[in-house]
Amino acid sequence: MPRTVLVLGGGTAGNALTVLLRRDGHLVDLVEAKPDWNATAGSGITLQTNALRVLREVGVLDDVLRDGFPFDDVRILDPAGAVLAVQATAPIGGAGLPATCGMQRPRLQQILIDAVRASGAAVRLGLTASRFDQHDDGIDVLFSDGVRQRYDLVVGADGINSATRRMIGIDDVPVPTGMAIWRAPVPRPAGVEHTQMIYGGPCFIAGCCPTGPDTAYAYLVEADRDRTGIPRSAYAEEMRALAKNYGGPWVEIQESLTDPAVVNYSWFDRLLVDGPWHRGRVVLVGDAAHACPPTLAQGAAMSLEDSQVLAELLAAYDVWDDEVFTAYRERRYERVRTVVDASVQLGQWLLDGVRDADVPGLIGRTMAVLAARP
Numbered sequence: 565m566p567r568t569v570l571v572l573g574g575g576t577a578g579n580a581l582t583v584l585l586r587r588d589g590h591l592v593d594l595v596e597a598k599p600d601w602n603a604t605a606g607s608g609i610t611l612q613t614n615a616l617r618v619l620r621e622v623g624v625l626d627d628v629l630r631d632g633f634p635f636d637d638v639r640i641l642d643p644a645g646a647v648l649a650v651q652a653t654a655p656i657g658g659a660g661l662p663a664t665c666g667m668q669r670p671r672l673q674q675i676l677i678d679a680v681r682a683s684g685a686a687v688r689l690g691l692t693a694s695r696f697d698q699h700d701d702g703i704d705v706l707f708s709d710g711v712r713q714r715y716d717l718v719v720g721a722d723g724i725n726s727a728t729r730r731m732i733g734i735d736d737v738p739v740p741t742g743m744a745i746w747r748a749p750v751p752r753p754a755g756v757e758h759t760q761m762i763y764g765g766p767c768f769i770a771g772c773c774p775t776g777p778d779t780a781y782a783y784l785v786e787a788d789r790d791r792t793g794i795p796r797s798a799y800a801e802e803m804r805a806l807a808k809n810y811g812g813p814w815v816e817i818q819e820s821l822t823d824p825a826v827v828n829y830s831w832f833d834r835l836l837v838d839g840p841w842h843r844g845r846v847v848l849v850g851d852a853a854h855a856c857p858p859t860l861a862q863g864a865a866m867s868l869e870d871s872q873v874l875a876e877l878l879a880a881y882d883v884w885d886d887e888v889f890t891a892y893r894e895r896r897y898e899r900v901r902t903v904v905d906a907s908v909q910l911g912q913w914l915l916d917g918v919r920d921a922d923v924p925g926l927i928g929r930t931m932a933v934l935a936a937r938p
Contacts, residue, residue, distance in 0.1 A: 566590050567716040567884070570705055572693055572728050574601050576864050577850030578721030579676035580622050581871035586683035588879050593715075594680060595707070597722070599690035601677055606669030607747040607828060608781020610759065610773050610858075613657025614934055615865035616665060618872045625661075627675045633774040634662035635758045643765040645812020654931040664759070664861075666773040666781065668749060693718075696731060696846060703845040717884055718846045719874070724835055726852035732843035738833035741857055743768065743911050744788040746803040747828045750820045752780040753813035765809045768914040772813050782807075782817045787915070788831045799827035832857035832911060836904050841896075842889035849874055854900045856907035860930065866900055869938040899938060906930040 566589045571578045574596030582594045596602070611619070611628070619625045640649040653663035680687060688707075695706040702714045720728025724738050752774050762770040769785040784806050794802060800821045807818035821827065835855040841848045850867030874892050881888040906926055913921040 570715045570718045572720050573722035575723060577867035577871050579680050580868055581875060582685045583622050583679045583683045584875035586685050592685040594685050595688045595691050597692050601689055602673055604670050607749045608773055608775045609667050609669045609672060609864055610861040611665045611667055612861060612865055613655050613661045613663055615868050616661045617657040618868035621872055624675050624679050631671050632665040632667040633776055634665045636663040637758050639758050639760045641760055641762045641812050643762055643810055656931050656934045666775040668775045668779055698844040720848045720852045721850050722852055724851040724855045729848060729852050732846045734837055736837045738835040740788055741832045741834050741908055741911055742788055742915050743832040744786055745830060746784040748782050748803060748821060748826055750780050750782045750817050752778055753816040756780055756813050760813055762810055767806055770810045791829055797824050799824040803827050834908050836901060841893040847889050854904055856904040857911050859907045859910040862903045866903055870896060873938055902930055902933050
């Protein structure tokens, strides 16, 4: 018998979960606070094999690989742009998939939006949930437009600052890690066919990832200085000033950093809900339950895995109660904790200037964990 599910949040996790639940025959409403469904938000994203594996299950892998830029290794450069090392990326998602695919984040979002629309889910934009009233046989949700509706399950997929998390009484909040990042989409520099990363100079990391035949995603990681006094109109100038300290692809990148509207600046945060990820008939997925710095490029993958695992368990259990939601959290927690802790540790070593840190060992151990199916 089909059940009714409300998914709050139309990002990567919420969109993927909606498609998977609709495939299982459930009646799904997806509600997103942003009227534009975040269709133009973000610069680029790095999708490793375990993320691609879930996107294959969602049914959008062909579109992702067509519009993205698959590759299998990472290049480490010195600040002048000379290649110091070439590191193969572990194919942790299994055979038949590229190790990594760079992607324009708005393009990934549009692919998932199209999949949600095609699934037949009911979508309501520019709306939020205002109140939950839990009952033995369902949960009543009051929306910001005054409409009240009953569901069998509510899923909070509304991101790192999740209102759902707060509404159900989970007090965990994101904590800054001490780092921040400048991001911008740029034309793909000549010769950039893999992620290229520079350690050193005025920034901890200067990175560039191809996201399509003609596009790339450039980022600069620095200490989380207070940038509140810098007007948005000066963002391109600020990022360009930092970029001028680097050679290689950054010669072309800095010349393209002219539009402040496409430059983003944000701090890195850590979040991991240590207790249950649910209260009654409300359960959290993705960044609402856990988030980490992008130092391992696993944030989207962890969110996608949440959605796949939750959908699998909901299909396997006849009764949706504490047992299924506890099983979901137990299946996800240690894997997610490994990624969160490793991502934060990699950044902390840079902050502390540790020169003999076992970076390859930490990454290798983490990837060994991720090679197992979630």
